[in-house]
Amino acid sequence: MNRGPLLHADADAFFASVVLRSRPQLAALPVAVVAHVIIASANYPARARGVRSGVLTQEALLQCPELILVDVPRGEVEEAGDALLDLFRDCARAVEPGSMEEAFLDVGARSTEEAVAAGREVRRRAAAELRIPVSVGVGRTKLMAKLASRAAKPDGLHVIGPGREAELRAGLPLRDVWGVGARTVERLESLGITGLSGLDDIPYDTLRRLCGTAMARRLRAIREGSDDAVVRPVEHRSTLSSEGSTKGYERPDWTPAELAAMCVERVCRRAERAGLLASGLTLTTRPDDEGPARVLKGKQPVPTASPQVWSAVVRSLLARADPSPLAGLRVTLTALVPVDRVQNTLF
Ligand SMILES: [Mg+2]
DSSP: OOOSOEEEEEETTHHHHHHHHHOGGGTTSOEEEEETTEEEEEOHHHHHTTOOTTSBHHHHHHHOTTOEEEEOOHHHHHHHHHHHHHHHHHHOSEEEEEETTEEEEEOOOSSHHHHHHHHHHHHHHIIIIIOOOEEEEEESSHHHHHHHHHHHOSSOEEEOOHHHHHHHHHHOBGGGSTTOOHHHHHHHHTTTOOBGGGGGGSOHHHHHHHHOHHHHHHHHHHHHTOOOOOOOOOSSOSOEEEEEESSOSSSOOOOHHHHHHHHHHHHHHHHHHTTEEEEEEEEEEEETTSOOOEEEEEEEEEEEOOHHHHHHHHHHHHHHSOOSOEEEEEEEEESOEEHHHHHHHHO
């Protein structure tokens, strides 16, 4: 098992970076990508003018009237995410994805120098082959690597060496500790604890009563520096999703049937490229009135990535769905298996 430093690789302003690949003339201007009416991602010139993701488009325009708004190119974003994960897998001996655009990498580095060289190569290849800026953090544990990649942004590489860890842990605000939820932070703040070092002042039993055993153990480990340093690879993906909104910013609106058909096409194409077949499909619909999402499931007796087969399944699920207007939907292929494994059992 590797005990050398590990990497956290994270694409910068991912959705915006994907859009800018085909519109490089916009790169120096403030650009934001819109999902429905929310800013999903803003490039760095837009961030410099105060635009943040998660805010309403109208608010962002008040903040920055010259902001250029572009619809999320969903299909392109999902395929870029697949390509990025493939590239990470090519550069590392184990990859643990965190989301579609970030992952922990075990590159087998025995020293900081080796980890840095591997990190540079990941960044070089992502820029050259995918035209996506990726920042890389190097650290001894996942938390340190993640803090390093955050410090590396935008478009950089940052190392948190073992020598800096103790000082960093002592000064780390709880809000910056990845994996510690807002509720836990609030509870600890009610005791006047805002940073990791504050944990030294309360007995472990108090911590356990306040946050539960698992979180108390985790916090203690982070404080002591014995937190998670193991990259857990995913053998193959067990689900693939494609999603979209019915309403566009610049484009015409889509009917739920049109959107569902497009999502099925995209997700089947991605499954086929990855050499995976599915025997289940989940359709998640998001109603227009902010009500709860609805989940409908379909199955196929023989695993397949055929868009014709899954389109028919989605049409029948949509026919059963609540007829109230939809804001968006997601199609997920489930129970994915590699195509060669299926062929071996069928023939
Ligand atoms: Mg990112």
